[in-house]
Amino acid sequence: MPTTPQLIRGYEVVIGLENHVQLSTQSKIFSxxxxxxxxxxxxxxSPVDLALPGTLPVLNRAAVERAIRFGLAVGAKVAPLSIFARKNYFYPDLPKGYQISQFEIPVVQGGKVEFFVGDKKHIVNLTRAHLEEDAGKSLHEDYHGQSGIDLNRAGTPLLEIVSEPDMRSAQEAAEYAKTLHALVMWLGICDGNMQEGSFRCDVNVSVRKPGEPFGTRREIKNLNSFRFLVDAVNYEVNWQIDEIEDGRKIQQATVLYNPDTGETRAMRSKEDSADYRYFPDPDLPPLVIAPEWVERVKGEMPELPAVMAARFIEVDGLPEYDATMMTQSLATARYYEAAKAAGAVPKLVANWVMGEISKRLNASGAEIAAAPVGPELLTRLIARISDGTISNNAAKQVFESLWTGEATDVDAVIDAKGLKQVSDTGAIEAILDEVLAANQKSVDEFRAGKDKAFNALVGQAMKATKGKANPALVNELLKKKLG
Known part of the structure; x- marks a missing residue:
């Protein structure tokens, strides 16, 4: 479901992702x-991971169940029968000379992922998700000019999730990847550790003039940061446009992104499926998934983000965007529900999570589970806004003190900083009388139909109280006095 094109230098960007998700099993996929x-x-x-003579692979049932769980979460078809194949290629960290993967009949077929970019909803359709084993790792540092091979990762279970080329900007691709990352962690099928390679992104990028067929794509391999994903795609797009504008054709290739230089560079020409000489693995029978197995996995799954968001909309009255943001990760949902359970107004919790809390978490790179202001503390702060003790602006000052660790008690900060609102009707009326007497021109303008004059009078009243008057009460009393 491609979105409206966002043209860059007159070209439409076309992006599809392949995400390698390391499954959270204790043992490898075939050993x-x-x-x-x-x-x-x-x-x-082990000898099985290296395919030494006399060894045979045995499929890990837990890896299959994680694939089923993902398929159910994205509304895909879980294939009742799928086939493992050998993908043949030669690389130093591939000890067998082939990788066991799935080709023609994958375990998960179709599905979709929904997410927001800003406040606009997007949908990316999935082509497939298939089970496969990981390769080893080539090490090029601290080897005195030589390379080392670590085969510990060989045979680690992966679920490769392949999208349709439905994305039209680097930001859209990053938000899709973030949503997918949060989903696999929510489902408990992956720990999501990008630094350790548990969640890796391969991004296929091409450009075309609007209305023309797809251009030739280049695949940016092994991106392990959402920021790098955005930077790599933006560089690659401009590089491809420069090549086309200079009269050169784009050659299909696999490229790497260098975060130090901010550039992509070709690693090798891109292979097509025929180059891998796929054929069914003779050592592995077809994978048969009975309907009863699927139903059992479905019964063990957690409440899905979309279902939870729908509950927040129906029960809590949140707008769709807010509900989606509150379910962008399991930790965020737990924070929101904990604050709500402590008595906070749901919409106000959502506002704070999307506002001040997100701003500070993004700046520090921390996760919401480690936020210095926890759900209970936020609830107490919201209560002081709701009961009129402090204004919204004063609440931000209190929040700052709580977040930085300057204080741990809401009321103590309010008292120490003198942030209590003036809500005494008599005191505010006396101040309003003085303001009206000193600003007769604004009074006359308001009575002549100029609404801006009312705001000016409110401003004078707030100034007279040094911002401590209850704004709602000031508005109410001022309207009465002005008739």
């Missing part, structure tokens, strides 16, 4: 070797 990260090199590669 009993550990998948733990950080072990000494080559200590977790």
């Amino acid at each position: 009993g070797s550990s998948t733990a990260f950080g072990a000494e090199p080559n200590t977790q590669a």
